[in-house]
Amino acid sequence: MVRTLGLTQLTMIGVGAIIGAGIFSLAAAVAKDVAGPAVLISFLVAGAASLCAAFAYAEFAGMVPKAGSSYTYCAAVLGEIVGWIVGWDLLLEYTAIVAVVAIGMSGYLGFLLDAVGVQLPAWALGAPGTGAGHRIDLLAVVICLAVAWLLTRGTRTSARVETVLTIVKIAIVLLVIVVGLTKVHTGNLHPFAPFGLGGAFTGAATVFFAVFGYDALSTAAEESVEARSKLPKAMMLSLSISMVLYVLVCVVLTGMQRYSDLDPNSGISSAFASAGLSGLANVIAVGAVIGIVTVTFSFMMGASRLWYALSRDGLMPAWFGAIHPKRKVPHRATWTIGAVAAVLAGVLPINAVAELTNIGVLLAFMVVCASVLILRYRKPHLRRGFRCPGMPVVPVLGMLFSGWLMSFLQWETWVRLGAWLAVGLVVYATYGYRRTREVMPGGSVDLDALDEMTDGEEPEPGAERLPVR
Numbered sequence: 001m002v003r004t005l006g007l008t009q010l011t012m013i014g015v016g017a018i019i020g021a022g023i024f025s026l027a028a029a030v031a032k033d034v035a036g037p038a039v040l041i042s043f044l045v046a047g048a049a050s051l052c053a054a055f056a057y058a059e060f061a062g063m064v065p066k067a068g069s070s071y072t073y074c075a076a077v078l079g080e081i082v083g084w085i086v087g088w089d090l091l092l093e094y095t096a097i098v099a100v101v102a103i104g105m106s107g108y109l110g111f112l113l114d115a116v117g118v119q120l121p122a123w124a125l126g127a128p129g130t131g132a133g134h135r136i137d138l139l140a141v142v143i144c145l146a147v148a149w150l151l152t153r154g155t156r157t158s159a160r161v162e163t164v165l166t167i168v169k170i171a172i173v174l175l176v177i178v179v180g181l182t183k184v185h186t187g188n189l190h191p192f193a194p195f196g197l198g199g200a201f202t203g204a205a206t207v208f209f210a211v212f213g214y215d216a217l218s219t220a221a222e223e224s225v226e227a228r229s230k231l232p233k234a235m236m237l238s239l240s241i242s243m244v245l246y247v248l249v250c251v252v253l254t255g256m257q258r259y260s261d262l263d264p265n266s267g268i269s270s271a272f273a274s275a276g277l278s279g280l281a282n283v284i285a286v287g288a289v290i291g292i293v294t295v296t297f298s299f300m301m302g303a304s305r306l307w308y309a310l311s312r313d314g315l316m317p318a319w320f321g322a323i324h325p326k327r328k329v330p331h332r333a334t335w336t337i338g339a340v341a342a343v344l345a346g347v348l349p350i351n352a353v354a355e356l357t358n359i360g361v362l363l364a365f366m367v368v369c370a371s372v373l374i375l376r377y378r379k380p381h382l383r384r385g386f387r388c389p390g391m392p393v394v395p396v397l398g399m400l401f402s403g404w405l406m407s408f409l410q411w412e413t414w415v416r417l418g419a420w421l422a423v424g425l426v427v428y429a430t431y432g433y434r435r436t437r438e439v440m441p442g443g444s445v446d447l448d449a450l451d452e453m454t455d456g457e458e459p460e461p462g463a464e465r466l467p468v469r
Contacts, residue, residue: 002155002328003223003225003227004155004225005220005223005225006224007230007234007237009160010217010230010234010238011234011237011238011241012159012162012163012167013162013163013166013217013220013234013238013298013301014213014214014234014235014238014239014298015170015238015241015242016162016165016166016169016213016295016298017212017213017214017238017295017298018211018212018213018214018295019169019170019173019242019245019246019291019294019295020101020210020291020292022210022211022246023173023245023246023249023268023291024267024268024284024287024288026207027043027207027210027246027249027253027267028253028262028263028267028268028270028271029264029267030206030207031250031253031259031267032259032260032264032267033264034195034199034202034203035193035195035199035202035203036192036193036194036195036199036254036259037188037189037191037192037193037254037255037259038192038193038195038200038203039200039207039250039259040247040250040251040254041193041197041200041203041204042200042201042203042204043204043210043211043246043247043250044243045201045204046204046207046208046210046211046405047239047243047246048401049204049398049402049404049405050208051239052369052394052395052397052398052401053212053215053365053398054214054236054239055388055390055395055398056369056371056372056395056398057069057073057214057215057218057235058231058232058235058236058386059232059372059376059386059387059388060072060073060218060368060371061218061228061232061235061385061386062229062231062232062384062385062386063382063383063384064076064221065221065222065224065227065228065231066221067219067220067222067223067306067308067309069090069216069218069219069302069305069306070086070090070215070364070367070368071087071306071309073368073371073372074086074364074368074371076371076375077371077372077374080433080436084310084315084424084428084432085425086363086364086367087306087310087315088420088421088424088427088428089363089364089417089420089421090215090303090306090360090361090364091303091306091307091310093357093360093361093364094216094299094300094302094337095303095337095340095344096341096344096357097295097299097357098147098296098300098345099140099341099342099344099345099348100345100357101292101295101296101299102140102143102292102345103137103140103345103349104292105140105143105289105292106137106138106140106345109139109289110139112285112286115282115285120138120139123135123136124136124137124138126349127347127348127349128347129349130349136346136347137345137347138346140342140346141345141346143345144296144300144338144339144341144342145338147293147296147297148300148334148335148337148338149338150297151297151300151301151329152324152327152329152331152335153327154328154329155220155223155327155328155329158297158301161297162297162298165294165297166294168287168290169290169291169294170241170245172283172284172287172291173245173249173287173291176249176272176284176287177248177249177252179272179280180252180253180256181251183252183255183256183275183277184255184256185255185256188255188258189255194259204405205358205405205409208362208405210246211239211242211243211246212361212365213238213242213298214238215302215361215364215365216298216299217231217234217235217238217302218231219301219305219309220301220302220305222305223305228383228385229385231385232386252268252271253267253268253271256271256272256274257270257271261274268284268288269281269285272284300334300338300341303333304329304333304337305330307330307336307337308320308321308323308330308333309321311330311333313436313439314432314435314436314438314439315431315432315435316427316432317431319332320332320336321333358405358409358413359409359413359414359417360417362402363402363406363417365398365399365402366398366399366402366403369395369396369398369399370395370399372395373392373395376388376392
């Protein structure tokens, strides 16, 4: 792959992955049913948990500039089998996230089409069981395939589109904040925690879905310029920018309209309409569509780069990891993920798909935090472009936060995760274990060899490809 992504583009990819459904719909749903105005606390708690994991990811990104994200990091420290479990888990989670946000965006697109007098037939309006006559969510299917097409155009081209869309999205969110703050009524913020602090903490487990995304960013390490220094900075910047915007939108949302009156499907639009600013509704809907497109882009990119890393290391068939000879992207993995996400988004309701996401990401966060803690003491001499602060407290807090948030998830979610991981172990036992030793004899990772890489993150001239997973 070609290194073309600088700090600005990396940061925009990170913000694009984080800012999306969380601002445009999730905040209102949590405020209405779970937390009230204390949804602000929900985002701050989720953000704190996410920050602990972000520090761990940033240290690894500054040390292991290879595609694969959590899979690469965990395999490097805890061994191949742990890395495979995390990678197999995240492959499903990222693909499911793409499907979830595509379904969410199809609703906003339908709203905009209705506004211009275009109405789709009933069979194309949603998955079976979501409404009368519904057979498939056609718009969600088109979104998944269109994003896959964009990603196969090449990293430079697709990243430029992502950067432009993210800038437009941020501009619309800032418009919402600036205009909305003039319409805030402090009376709407009382009582601040109508469901108690317990409601705010429960809300944190839900909105956590909206405050990660830098993990998908880390999969672009092999397409980043000066990855060791740029990736950690991009992770910190993207999370910081996103959290500031989330907090301000929460204040605007619950200050403009009483929490009990919020629309969980279009919270910002309904809040503006209640304040006599219905003219901005279409603008906000456009912002929601753009915002969700960037999330779809970032996570599909992350899933395809993760699959590329798994295939390159022999854990999955090499056919999927093939790089396009002209555009230098893993085109087969991208199209496969786009097709699977399109099927999930087209025929399953959003709740059924959403349940496949959070638990896997939280599991990966726990393992990455443990890995960075172990490696700091096992190999303190390794060159690090970023060092996680507050060792060992911060990684331990990351593990505790992630485990605590996982405890709020339904038992059915745990069963689905267990079934998927069982399938993954079968794949590893029957294919991956043998094949990876043909690709890289010994099946181990030499972390010390990373110090032999140049500042440009490429192997020294004449050096063999580093067997880092």
